[in-house]
Amino acid sequence: MNELTRITITSMEAAGWCGKRHTDLLRDIRKYVQQLGESKIAFTDFFKESTYITDQNKTLPCFLVTKKGCEFIAHKMTGQKGTEFTARYINRFHEMEGTPQRLLTEHPGEVAKLIQALASRMDKQGSAPYKSAEMASLICEQHGIRLPTDFVKIPEYEQLSLFAIENEKRE
Template sequence: MTTASAAISTIPVSMSSREIAELTGKRHSDVMRDIRSMLEQVGEGERKFASTYNDAQGKLRECYNLPKDLTITLVAGYRSDLRLKIVRRWMELEATPAFKAPTNMREALMLALDQQEEIERQKALIDAAAPKVAALDRICTADGSYGLTEAAKILQVKPKALIAFMATSQWIYRRNNGKNWLAYQAKIDAGYLWHKIGTYTDPNGEEKTRDTVKVLPKGLTKLAEIVPGAKVPMDLTQMEARPFSKKPEQVS
């Protein structure tokens, strides 16, 4: 075997911004922001590392693929435990055997067989996820809105867990330690949430107004993707959505 025929073709190892976000527990949008800031500071162009992926809805989204040096530079300011996760992941990536280009017919046939097995495995995963995707599609196109407790019931998580997630993820907040939850304007603008302003009579007989946060179908679909432990029932006939027939009030 000649030196040329024995040459090894390697695929450059990189780490995506999505994997960095998953390993560090940060939101992907925040990791993307950190990457853009870092690239500007070190004088590197974004386009060189830009890439795309398809989300759960099949929509094309932006991401970055970083080499080891820029990944380590990125997480240098993160907590020690998060940096350690990244370093250990890089050790795993570097320990993975490099891809070898087939040098004869037998190796080419074996590679083709392995690729076919991987295609079949991916197809099986897609088929298994199809019912959930269909359920999310039905939610997204539904005509209704849901209270926080109703949304938690649909997502099969505890109401306290859902509310805590939404509060820490800047979906909802309380003004001046008030009792009622309010929606962040960004989530209203995105079509995820809206405010229902109702009236009630207090014990003194005074009529007052009260804000109630409602989750719209688009918001419920998004929460199903990002809330830890969330599950979507395959049979959505039990969903008791309240008709959404008027424009949401824009509350700042």
């Protein structure tokens, strides 16, 4: 698959960079998709329809935005916001292109449902919350979804016990 369309960000991330509400960017992208369709230009090189799960367990629409899609959005923006958006997407895509990609998904909503089901089961089994975060991080990594480096936070008391175990192994 073309490198420019394989790696994506979510429309939520793009909206934050644009300084727009997500619903406003969705409206704009839908207009772009319609206009591209009328011109018989494949919109999937730029935007891919998807869904995500909210904290309230609702499934809502979003788009996966390719590098070409970010360039498309950037060309619609001017001034300081356009400059900031362009710099952010360039930095983000260069960062992602430098990261080895494994199985990529075009359906982050399905990945979210999987994570939610596994986290619920782990919670019922009494697993520590950070273990659920580690599991979610691993699943995201396997599907090419990037999370912040500090996503998994091990409680300080557990870090101390893990440190003690490592020291015992060395001795």
